Amino acid sequence: MEHYEFTENQIKVAVTERLKHYNGTATDVWDYLEKEGFLFHGVIRDWSGVFYHGFYYVFHHFLNDDQPQEDCIPPDSGITWDKLFKRDTVAGKLFSFMESNKFRIFIPEQAAIDAFLDGDMDSSLQSPKHKFQIYCFQDRCSLLVEPYLQQTIPPYGAHYESIQYPEDRCQLIFDLDVLITDTKKNKRTLPEGESLDVLEKVDxxxxxxxxxxxxxxxxxxxxxxxxxxxxxxxxxxxxxxxxxxxxxxxxxxxxxxxxxxxxxxxxxxxxxxxxxxxxxxxxxxxxxxxxxxxxxxxxxxxxxxxxxxxxxxxxxxxxxxxxxxxxxxxxxxxxxxxxxxxxxxxxxxxxxxxxxxxxxxxxxxxxxxxxxxxxxxxxxxxxxxxxxxxxxxxxxxxxxxxxxxxxxxxxxxxxxxxxxxxxxxxxxxxxxxxxxxxxxxxxxxxxxxxxxxxxxxxxxxxxxxxxxxxxxxYYRFRSIVKNIAQDIRYGGIVGMQRKGGSAASMLPAKIGRGIGDLTIDCRTHILQAMKRLQIEWRESEILTAYHMVQQRESVEGFPVTQRFRDAIYALLNLKRSGFQRLLCNPVFDPYGTGIDQFTSEDAAIIQRIMADKKSKLSSLK
Missing domain, CATH: 3.40.50.620 (HUPs)
Structure with missing residues (x-):
């Protein structure tokens, strides 16, 4: 952590003063935040509010019929929120409030949980970019709450200085109005002659x-x-x-x-x-x-x-x-x-x-x-x-x-x-x-x-x-990628921007404001979806991507979880052995995957040697 420097950069992110619209439940949550002294730093991309109270918190909103897709959420980590936050802390009181308002709280598998449970034993899990991701589900208002583990950089390019809470958040927009607007927006007509109709003949x-x-x-x-x-x-x-x-x-x-x-x-x-x-x-x-x-x-x-x-x-x-x-x-x-x-x-x-x-x-x-x-x-x-x-x-x-x-x-x-x-x-x-x-x-x-x-x-x-x-x-896979790798509400994007640093120089990057790149959890989820849906991906590309992650890990300051490695290995049809990242010998690990392995050619050579050995032993008898 001490190798990374948080710095100001001039990247421009559009920050607004209110959500695109509110409903009653969202308004209640914002009322609580204002009452409890959370400072408001603006809204990013219509639905993500950034707040500060000792640490930065981001509230990603899914309102009314626009609820998060189930296949875009990682599996349950098995961790409850009170294992992460004491009930008398700011975060503890926040999630106690959410529970009392009938939100179902769900904590998915994530790198920050792995690092929390690991206790700084695995250097690959240490990162200045850690954030917890905690879903709060309700029928008409679901939230992904992201408490960040740093106090320096406002996530997603939000304002450094706090701003006033929007006074008009109680003015709700009814679902009927949104439906009418969307229907008008989606109407399109083909230019004349651009249908697939067959004419009698070409002029x-x-x-x-x-x-x-x-x-x-x-x-x-x-x-x-x-x-x-x-x-x-x-x-x-x-x-x-x-x-x-x-x-x-x-x-x-x-x-x-x-x-x-x-x-x-x-x-x-x-x-x-x-x-x-x-x-x-x-x-x-x-x-x-x-x-x-x-x-x-x-x-x-x-x-x-x-x-x-x-x-x-x-x-x-x-x-x-x-x-x-x-x-x-x-x-x-x-x-x-x-x-x-x-x-x-x-x-x-x-x-x-x-x-x-x-x-x-x-x-x-x-x-x-x-x-x-x-x-x-x-x-x-x-x-x-x-x-x-x-x-x-x-x-x-x-x-x-x-x-x-x-x-x-x-x-x-x-x-x-x-x-x-x-x-x-x-x-x-x-x-x-x-x-x-x-x-x-x-x-x-x-x-x-x-x-x-x-x-x-x-x-x-x-x-x-x-x-x-x-x-x-393919349709399902595109939907997953479009959501988690583009819509910041799913938490698949870091929320901080890398500045400088390179794998070639091995100089650590500076970290500043901005939307940022994909989290290791997001990449893992994409890999797991590829395996589950049987999406084709050439082995040479998989290895190229994995080598990039290995080269960029320490430079860019993101954690690499065992889940990510397992997802890569699954696409390569490799199985983990008891020895990982220990021998570090290209003879045993020619592809740099961290697993001892051998190719089909190696297997043929081994079989031939064993057959020759067996033949010689037989002749001695």
Whole structure:
């Protein structure tokens, strides 16, 4: 603890003077806090009030029908509040009051409890960031109360100086008013022509003009890159280009198809991409298919578990650059540029009619020109279906069979998107313009990553109700991650911001005001949910994330519990032995997991040695 310095930093967090609204029970609790001398330091993100009385306390509110989800709360620790606080202390009197007002008090498993019971024996459990988490449940008002074990930094970026309690907290907002407001807010209408309805036919003039654009692209370039996201727009663009290439064969032309796998893709979209790749390779071996992936230390799950980042939100879209922009950029720089930018064209499946935002983006990018210019070495880009509507896209794919013999059928593609009733998450936007990609992701794109926490993607729910009930596990997992790794009310975020320090320098970080990163308890809960729901995660990513935690533990001052290690081991299918973190020898622990283990190759060698030994012993007899 003495190695960490609490310091002031200039991070800006919006702090308000009252909750978004109150009900009678919440008002009673606030009346008690004011009466007992708790100083009020402001409200963070509408529902989290910060108070001080000897220590900092945070009250996270779940009011009326908005109650905490059961699968977002860790299991019972078996500890009662009076084992933590004497009844005659400030905290003891607070929880006595809560009990007397018919709150059911529940203390989940958590690092602070482990440290409390451990008595400073395990250095991994010591942390300047400890806070207790105590749930107080009632039908119309549930609270997560967080008593912090430090007196210096106001949690979650609250005011240093106390402020007046809101006098209008007794003015309640009735549930009926909230319901009406939410109903009006959620009404949305599709732009004209953007339904999945099939027309009698595609306008002949539109089709002729589009084929001329395709011909222009084909004639003027030797390398054509078709960006394919797995959706219907990019499928149409690919089909039109292949139809032209098959009618006008030219051995000097190269056609490459480029898709992105964020490693958290919608499983249906990923299946479409892989089926198309296999079909094209079987039918047209001269077409190269490339699937780009993010770097292992920048995948979404590694960012969550290893780096402790909050799940992506509207104000923190770190995922777009790491999962989409950077992998595509690296591919273009390493491969396409060698062919020469003048001879290369990236063909997009972007349309003006998708949304107002997309139209403004394309207009800004292309203007009145047919070709745009990519930031990487000014590679040309073109979007031949800019003026198509979604209905026209669907109509063409319905009536025009794909130009390959079998597999990756248009009917299967349309059936999938009809069941999802969502639009594709475009690879094109991600590689053409960084800012537009970041702004659009999770806003206009309604189907992409199954773990997308940027927007309200309903496509997965539609698929579960219809043709893909097996996707429910992804839907449930996203809900858990979105809640505990984004909504501070679940206590999954530290409430203090790291400032400085690095694993490379091994210099301890300074700790200041801010929202902060994910707690070790939050990360553990995510890992346990992955195991329970059987969510796939590559072993190499798991090890990368675990190594990050090991490297950052002492530098960033967060505790690492045995529960976290066990959750990691469970995903690696390792079992704990009696020796952990003792031998510290890479021969016995090649992956740095803290458990002696051996690979399948090691096992084969051991069996061979034992068989040889047995054979020699037999010969001696």
């Amino acid at each position: 002949e003039d539109l089709l002729a003009a589009t084929r001329e654009r395709v011909k222009k692209i084909y004639d003027e370039h030797t390398l054509i890159g078709l960006l394919h996201s797995g959706g219907i727009d990019s499928r149409l663009t690919l089909q039109l280009m292949l139809e032209h290439a098959l009618k006008n064969p030219d051995p000097t032309k190269k056609i490459w198809v480029i898709s992105a796998d964020t490693l958290v893709e919608n499983p249906g979209v990923l299946k479409i991409i892989h089926e198309l790749r296999d079909t094209l390779r079987a039918n047209f071996p001269w077409i190269e298919y490339h699937i780009v992936e993010p770097k292992e230390d920048e995948t979404l799950m590694v960012c969550l578990i290893g780096r402790g980042y909050q799940s992506p939100s509207v104000n923190f879209k770190y995922c777009v650059r790491r999962l989409k922009i950077n992998p595509a950029r690296v591919f273009l720089e390493n491969v396409f540029v060698t062919e020469g930018s003048e001879e290369t064209c990236l063909v997009l499946g972007s349309r003006d009619n998708e949304s107002g935002t997309r139209k403004r983006s394309l207009t800004k990018f292309f203007g009145d020109d047919f070709y745009g210019s990519h930031p990487v070495s000014s590679i040309r880009t073109a979007s031949p279906i800019r003026d198509w509507t979604r209905q026209e896209v669907v109509t063409y794919l319905t009536y025009h069979r794909a130009p390959w013999r079998k597999g990756a059928r248009n009917t299967e593609l349309l059936s999938f998107y009809s069941g999802a009733a969502g639009t594709e998450c475009p690879l094109g936007a991600a590689v053409v313009n960084d800012n537009d990609a970041i702004m659009a992701c999770g806003k206009n794109s309604r189907m992409g990553c199954y773990l997308c926490t940027l927007g309200n993607d309903k496509s997965m729910g539609n698929l579960i109700k219809g043709t893909h009930p097996e996707y429910e596990k």
